[in-house]
Amino acid sequence: MANIFALVRDSLTNMVASLGTSRDKAAANVYSMPMLTDEELLNAYRGAWLPKKVVDIPAFDSIRAWRDWQAKKPQIEAIEAEEKRLNVMGKLLETRIKARLWGGAAMVIGTGDQDLTAPLDVERIGKGGLKYLTVMTRRHLTAGE
Numbered sequence: 001m002a003n004i005f006a007l008v009r010d011s012l013t014n015m016v017a018s019l020g021t022s023r024d025k026a027a028a029n030v031y032s033m034p035m036l037t038d039e040e041l042l043n044a045y046r047g048a049w050l051p052k053k054v055v056d057i058p059a060f061d062s063i064r065a066w067r068d069w070q071a072k073k074p075q076i077e078a079i080e081a082e083e084k085r086l087n088v089m090g091k092l093l094e095t096r097i098k099a100r101l102w103g104g105a106a107m108v109i110g111t112g113d114q115d116l117t118a119p120l121d122v123e124r125i126g127k128g129g130l131k132y133l134t135v136m137t138r139r140h141l142t143a144g145e
Helices: 002-007 038-047 049-063 073-086 088-102
Strands: 105-110 132-137
Touching: 038 049, 038 088, 049 088, 073 088, 088 105, 088 132
Parallel strands: none
Antiparallel strands: 105 132
């Protein structure tokens, strides 16, 4: 008796074409996420203009306005000189682009200390204490403590 009620419902059902039944060919169609390998992502980014624009334009727009410092003129000049020396804006743009392309990136702050696994102690860093900035993609990093 349950099968009769299943066939009598307010929907399009065609027993000859199997529309609306479990054998409906249209019911097997689903949208799936195309998973690209790292090599395919790199080839798309390097080889076609549209994927490159999809990655680059939002990354560039996020840093285009940059920032305004609220301090005295000598302090602002010193900060901007340090930013220029370390190429902070260029490194940040590179980080954003790689994060969009590879699905994650980070900027490693180098102070000259040997142990990069230890937390960065901001109080210990003096003037000129930052030695370098390095961009690492998710392929080079591992999540952990």
